[in-house]
Amino acid sequence: VAGEWYLDTLSVVPKFRRQGIATMLLKYGIELCKHNPTTNTITLYVDPSHDWVVDLYSSIGFKSCGEAFIFGQNYKKMEIVTD
Numbered sequence: 001v002a003g004e005w006y007l008d009t010l011s012v013v014p015k016f017r018r019q020g021i022a023t024m025l026l027k028y029g030i031e032l033c034k035h036n037p038t039t040n041t042i043t044l045y046v047d048p049s050h051d052w053v054v055d056l057y058s059s060i061g062f063k064s065c066g067e068a069f070i071f072g073q074n075y076k077k078m079e080i081v082t083d
Helices: 021-034 051-060
Strands: 004-006 041-046 063-070 073-081
Touching (some): 021 041, 021 051, 041 051, 051 073
Antiparallel strands (some): 041 073
16 A cells, blocks of 8 residues: 555564564654655554554554454454654
């Protein structure tokens, strides 16, 4: 979709988790988006059974905006609008 960035994969090596690395990476990506004049939305899909991941994205400002059935599984669609 024009004006939209899509976050496909975010992963942190297990021994480095719970140190704020994912939060830092997400915030950096959001800042990049804010400074791109043709982009104003970042979208991702998350497994709703992974509450901690949904909570992480929500804490950064992502909002639920629907669902999608992908690869035989339901996912929660989340997005953040940067303007």
